[in-house]
Amino acid sequence: MRASRLVSLLLLLQTRGRMTAQELADALEVSVRTVYRDVESLGAAGVPVYADRGPAGGYRLLEGYRTRLTGMTAPEAEALFLAGMPGPAADLGLGPVLAAAELKLLAALPEELADRGGRMRQRFHLDAPGWFRNPEPTPHLSALARAVWEDRLVEVRYRRWKAPREVTRVLAPLGVVLKAGRWYLVAGSGEQVRTYRVGAVLDVVVRDERCERPEGFDLAAYWRDWTQRYERDVYRDEARVRMTVAALEFMPYVFPPAMSRAARAAAGEPDEDGWVYTTVPIESVKHGHVELLKLGAEVEVLAPAELRDRFTATAHALAGLYPATGETTAGASASDPPG
Incomplete structure (x- = not known):
């Protein structure tokens, strides 16, 4: 040790x-x-x-002193090969470079460590995107990554959600991040550091001018703080609800993580009828309506009143489409064939 x-x-x-x-x-x-x-x-x-x-x-x-000692252990060799991500590396234009580096590493490692690294690659695979999502096209990712590496300014034409929809900005790129299958650019814009979705970049011109990285800038620390702020700021409203225990347990499978985590953390003990009272963060009334409908009759909205009114209207509309057994719509008999 x-x-x-x-x-x-x-x-x-x-x-x-x-x-x-x-x-x-x-x-x-x-x-x-x-x-x-x-x-x-x-x-x-x-x-x-x-x-x-x-x-x-x-x-x-002492200046100039170097040691060739690495002290690499078998678990470290395994972890090194597990960290190789061919998909993201290819997105960055580094697929052939990664393959060449792995070959050289295999040739340099003792036979036992090389075998263990190869076994790790054969047994574990990282697939970053979520289910049922097509990869987002990022034709300008490699150019942005090159600008990040070379500390060069970029002129970016970008599509955003608010008007004006297309804007052009000169940015000082600081890093690229892969989050849940989507690439993001972290860059300086004026005096601020901002985050841009690479898939929304329409055009990129890498300039000859170089940019200075802020002293002490830590990409991982920035990203951790930014994601926490984003999750906190995007859910500006909340819904007070009661739901079944089964619905509460089902939330992580159909809700965004921030919503399900907060709802489960705020949940009290089930009452005598088996209902749990909790608070669910929502972006807006419209967003809460869409999300909470996923739980069907396993959830009842108590507040805000506007959201409850939406559910009341939805329930009445559904009752008109799906009447009780034996009843029909438009005066037709339940036994009549459609058409």
């Missing part, structure tokens, strides 16, 4: 450069005191680790 940690500490300094004892401790999930002892052990083993004093100080390796 300690030998593996020493290798990890060495590789952290080699790949990231100067790091403080606290940063190393956080990365390795150990105490700062343990980091001090490990650094002393590396120095005693002949590794040129130096400590810089002062506010901007930290540990670093």
Whole structure:
């Protein structure tokens, strides 16, 4: 265990450069005191680790020092091959590059690790898009990805949901993200960082001008914060309902995750008739009407009044189309053949 940690500490300094004892401790999930002892052990083993004093100080390796030691374990080799995503790589125009890299990695790994990596690829497969969704065309994804990699400005013609429907913007691309089978571009627009759906991009011109990435920008952290804000802001209303336990358990299969999670979290204990009272976040009355209809007679809307009125109107309309057994519409006999 300690030998593996020493290798990890060495590789952290080699790949990231100067790091403080606290940063190393956080990365390795150990105490700062343990980091001090490990650094002393590396120095005693002949590794040129130096400590810089002062506010901007930290540990670093002697300039130019590199180790070829990777310390890759069998599980790490398996995980590396599991991380290879041929579909998204092909979308980015990197399919042949990924294939070539895997071949080189297989050739470089010891035979046992290469075999384990190959077995992992044969047994596990990642399919990112949701069910019953055709892949969204993204003809400009590779150009945007190239601009992200080269830090170049792009002029984008984009289709949005509000007027004017088509707009042209000059953006500073910061990253691309694959979410539930859809690609998104994260880019600077003026002083703000915004998110754009790549499938809505109509045209792209990659400019010669370079752009500067904001200091300390973390794509993963931005995306986590943005998705949380999006889910919170998109559901601006809520519906107070009562539903059966079966309907509550069925919600994750037919509702967006944010709606089903909130409804299940707010649900109380079933009453004596087996009904559960809860609150469901909705985008609007119209949206709530469409979504809650999926539960049929297993849910009753209590508020808001406008949404309840919509369900009342829908129930009466359905009763007219589907009368009770033995009754018919338009004066026809229940036994009469149609037509």
